[in-house]
Ligand code: HBI
């Protein structure tokens with residue numbers, strides 16, 4: 621989702637939450653809250669359904685098959701679903717579940733949830749005037765963008781490994797590198813298929829304009845995924861991406877991110893960051 625993740629910590633830790641929309645007053649130690657499904661208005665359910673309809677009209681031919689299969693299992697298009705109902709289906713498919721949160725939570729807490737196969741889903745929905753663009757992740761971005769792929773076992777394993785890696789990165793002060801990996805895979809990743817390029821990144825799948833742009837536009841670079849290249853590359857949080865990284869499979873993602881990152885952090889920590897919209901030596905352009 622489009623926000624500066626490193627800003628999450630200082631904002632979330634200063635109560636009350638300047639700049640964050642959610643209600644952090646009743647959080648549990650793991651930042652979990654009740655979803656309070658009865659509190660959603662008919663207008664909110666209608667807005668959620670309208671957001672789903674817009675994306676469902678856009679995604680065929682652009683979203684990867686694993687996402688479309690997960691979306692059918694999520695079965696949430698007419699109203700904001702009850703998180704516990706989604707969790708029971710998710711648990712059966714990949715042993716993941718949802719934890720309701722008030723919005724952005726500190727990196728370490730976020731990683732701890734992922735490491736336990738729990739995906740934090742924001743409980744509030746954007747306003748109608750934010751139909752096309754919202755800064756913080758809301759329930760539509762998290763549920764419609766992120767949750768469907770968690771029904772896919774290979775991707776579900778990657779997300780748990782990412783959480784475990786995040787806890788280690790926090791200790792090694794390497795969160796910037798890991799945030800970039802999250803950004804260019806989980807949020808804005810593309811995947812190569814026999815039918816052509818497809819989308820698996822939640823930030824694209826939940827966006828009205830970036831779905832077609834990420835696949836059709838001649839403007840951005842599309843570069844074959846390379847772990848250190850991704851970890852060195854800055855990103856835009858307020859416009860379409862200048863570079864998309866392309867994997868061949870989720871198994872590749874799991875394999876390429878399996879090694880211990882410590883020596884990688886040491887190597888790239890000594891190198892300058894790469895701008896979001898430039899080529900780099902060794903890039904395989906697609
Ligand atoms: N909190 N609720 C929530 N959702 C996120 O996606 C999220 C977060 N906190 C931190 C975070 N993402 C980023 O730092 C990731 O790059 C890890």
Ligand code: FE
Pocket residue numbers: 621757761762765766807822823
């Ligand atoms: Fe997100």
